[in-house]
Amino acid sequence: SLNTERHEYDVVVIGAGGAGLRAAIEARQQGKRTAIVCKSLFGKAHTVMAEGGAAAAMGNVNSDDNWMVHFRDTMRGGKFLNNWRMAELHAKEAPDRVWELEAWGALFDRTKDGKISQRNFGGHEYPRLAHVGDRTGLEMIRTLQQRVVALQQEDYETHGDYEAYIKVFAECTVTRLLKDGDAVSGAFGYWRETGNFILFDAPAVVLATGGIGKSYVVTSNSWEYTGDGHALALLAGANLINMEFIQFHPTGMVWPPSVRGILVTESVRGDGGVLRNSEGKRFMFDYVPDVFKDKYATSEEEGDRWYTDQANNRRPPELLPRDEVARAINAEVKAGRGSPQGGVFLDVSTRLPAEEIKKRLPSMYHQFKELADVDITAEPMQVGPTCHYIMGGVEVSADTGAAAVPGLFAAGEVSGGMHGSNRLGGNSLSDLLVFGRRAGAGAAAYVDGLAGRPKVADEAVEAAREEALAPLGRSGENPYEVHHELQRTMNELVGIIRKPDEISEALQVVEKLKERVALVGAAGSRIYNPGWHLAIDLRNMVLVSECVARAALLREESRGGHTRDDFPGMNPEWRRKLLVCSTEDGSVHVEEKVQPRMRDDLIGLFERDELSKYLTDEEMTEFDGIAK
Numbered sequence: 289s290l291n292t293e294r295h296e297y298d299v300v301v302i303g304a305g306g307a308g309l310r311a312a313i314e315a316r317q318q319g320k321r322t323a324i325v326c327k328s329l330f331g332k333a334h335t336v337m338a339e340g341g342a343a344a345a346m347g348n349v350n351s352d353d354n355w356m357v358h359f360r361d362t363m364r365g366g367k368f369l370n371n372w373r374m375a376e377l378h379a380k381e382a383p384d385r386v387w388e389l390e391a392w393g394a395l396f397d398r399t400k401d402g403k404i405s406q407r408n409f410g411g412h413e414y415p416r417l418a419h420v421g422d423r424t425g426l427e428m429i430r431t432l433q434q435r436v437v438a439l440q441q442e443d444y445e446t447h448g449d450y451e452a453y454i455k456v457f458a459e460c461t462v463t464r465l466l467k468d469g470d471a472v473s474g475a476f477g478y479w480r481e482t483g484n485f486i487l488f489d490a491p492a493v494v495l496a497t498g499g500i501g502k503s504y505v506v507t508s509n510s511w512e513y514t515g516d517g518h519a520l521a522l523l524a525g526a527n528l529i530n531m532e533f534i535q536f537h538p539t540g541m542v543w544p545p546s547v548r549g550i551l552v553t554e555s556v557r558g559d560g561g562v563l564r565n566s567e568g569k570r571f572m573f574d575y576v577p578d579v580f581k582d583k584y585a586t587s588e589e590e591g592d593r594w595y596t597d598q599a600n601n602r603r604p605p606e607l608l609p610r611d612e613v614a615r616a617i618n619a620e621v622k623a624g625r626g627s628p629q630g631g632v633f634l635d636v637s638t639r640l641p642a643e644e645i646k647k648r649l650p651s652m653y654h655q656f657k658e659l660a661d662v663d664i665t666a667e668p669m670q671v672g673p674t675c676h677y678i679m680g681g682v683e684v685s686a687d688t689g690a691a692a693v694p695g696l697f698a699a700g701e702v703s704g705g706m707h708g709s710n711r712l713g714g715n716s717l718s719d720l721l722v723f724g725r726r727a728g729a730g731a732a733a734y735v736d737g738l739a740g741r742p743k744v745a746d747e748a749v750e751a752a753r754e755e756a757l758a759p760l761g762r763s764g765e766n767p768y769e770v771h772h773e774l775q776r777t778m779n780e781l782v783g784i785i786r787k788p789d790e791i792s793e794a795l796q797v798v799e800k801l802k803e804r805v806a807l808v809g810a811a812g813s814r815i816y817n818p819g820w821h822l823a824i825d826l827r828n829m830v831l832v833s834e835c836v837a838r839a840a841l842l843r844e845e846s847r848g849g850h851t852r853d854d855f856p857g858m859n860p861e862w863r864r865k866l867l868v869c870s871t872e873d874g875s876v877h878v879e880e881k882v883q884p885r886m887r888d889d890l891i892g893l894f895e896r897d898e899l900s901k902y903l904t905d906e907e908m909t910e911f912d913g914i915a916k
């Protein structure tokens with residue numbers, strides 16, 4: 289069609305974060321012509337912002353660590369709702385993926401004897417996060433991009449063209465996936481700068497678009513996390529699972545208002561920082577739930593000793609999984625024991641020497657100094673929960689990343705299952721590497737198995753063009769207003785603590801917003817027009833928000849990143865159920881699906897006592913049969 293440039297690839301990877309880059313590298317290494325498309329600048333993906341590190345049971349700091357311990361921690365963190373096969377692959381393969389990064393040039397912090405150093409993080413039994421100060425994501429992206437360049441140099445040697453096998457299309461937003469019958473045949477999008485359209489003919493697409501945080505007001509996520517991949521998958525006929533589970537990171541900045549939600553890394557607590565309320569009390573000791581009682585210190589003295597002697601002490605409760613800490617902070621603030629700016633105090637200044645703080649947490653030191661005029665080596669920070677990560681995403685096959693639609697793959701935050709109802713810190717960076725690689729390989733193998741190439745239908749391209757252009761032609765409502773209403777609604781009505789009448793109210797608002805989205809107008813031309821781009825993104829945010837709210841209304845229990853005021857406990861019956869979202873004619877349908885039973889050798893890694901806290905009686909009877 290007019291004005292639409294056209295490219296042909298074997299594999300199109302949408303997203304240039306850790307998952308997308310690792311997938312693209314794999315597809316190229318398997319001989320596939322690969323495009324990397326990203327809506328932000330190349331190198332500006334979310335992954336860059338990751339601070340704490342990548343979790344991998346390398347056992348460098350504590351040799352008792354191994355994949356089985358990591359697997360158990362991950363399942364506990366996700367409250368046993370995780371796709372156990374993904375958790376298994378992740379725990380087994382993460383060390384290799386980290387060593388591979390090192391071979392490609394990543395410079396991790398070191399132990400005294402020269403191994404990759406590993407730090408403590410919430411929910412991880414041993415020090416496990418490979419890191420580079422508090423800027424791990426930056427080093428990860430730098431290394432993966434360097435690897436892409438190295439492959440391009442190889443291709444230049446062989447083909448005389450750097451971009452023969454991998455080409456990056458940056459500042460290019462995909463708005464629709466295209467299909468030939470049931471199968472993927474390409475992707476359609478626009479250049480942000482010119483507004484011109486672009487079409488990819490490709491039999492395989494890997495979604496690696498990250499999260500959905502921008503549907504909430506208070507979030508650690510940056511502008512591009514508008515749930516595009518989630519929505520593209522839904523609209524192409526794939527399913528989303530676990531959408532009710534959203535991780536509210538316990539520690540975001542609460543002040544000044546302009547930076548509210550910006551992340552304060554968990555490393556602050558991992559390295560000794562403690563949480564206090566307005567009365568100066570380390571309140572987390574009051575919030576250790578039964579399932580974790582025997583694993584956490586009961587006194588401040590024991591918790592403090594743990595930093596130097598982990599064999600003989602239990603960890604401090606500040607390092608409980610994130611959902612527990614976020615709910616505790618929420619409760620303290622609600623009870624009137626919050627800090628002046630509406631959070632609680634996070635103090636590292638009385639816990640470590642100033643020089644040590646600057647060395648271990650350089651970004652945090654600068655962030656507070658520059659944004660809030662707070663010197664974290666001398667005074668406490670004020671922090672509160674912020675929407676950080678979505679556990680839910682595209683339902684994929686664990687081994688290949690394949691979605692239900694042939695030719696569609698997903699990896700990283702846009703995929704669902706791996707983290708169950710709650711993700712442990714550090715498990716995302718390792719997830720990106722493990723499943724990015726697997727999705728790239730899955731896509732390559734799929735392409736190899738095809739008899740012929742699918743075709744893009746002209747009508748589908750025309751429809752995608754018209755859809756994208758629609759807001760420009762209208763003198764409708766301002767997209768920013770619609771966006772703010774959606775963000776407020778989700779924050780207030782489908783936030784940390786959920787009530788059924790509030791969720792229903794949110795769904796009514798979302799229903800109305802859908803109509804308003806269909807009528808928003810963007811002034812100006814196609815040339816670099818953020819209002820127009822937001823108008824396009826709104827379709828995705830509203831769709832994804834509907835999934836979150838519908839699933840949240842159905843799940844009548846509290847687990848991980850889903851807390852129901854009217855059902856405060858976990859219900860073993862619900863552990864077996866996944867809520868699967870699909871869409872037809874613009875509305876979202878949710879169906880229950882029973883999780884497959886965990887393999888015997890994996891279930892055998894847990895003690896009976898622990899399992900009995902999560903499983904139904906029926907499942908326990910089965911377990912006893914196996915144990916015999």
Ligand code: FAD
Nearest residue numbers: 303304305307327334335338340462498700701714716717
């Ligand atoms: P992203 O890195 O989010 O990349 C998404 C890519 O998709 C981008 O290139 C974007 O431009 C592109 N994209 C999106 N939509 C489109 C579209 N429509 N068309 C084209 N391109 C599109 N996890 C850890 O494990 N350890 C940590 O220490 C840690 N710290 C964090 C700190 C912060 C501040 C934040 C926000 C997150 C942190 N996380 C951490 C979580 C982790 O960083 C993310 O979950 C992870 O980086 C997501 O990676 P990804 O590859 O899935 O996607």
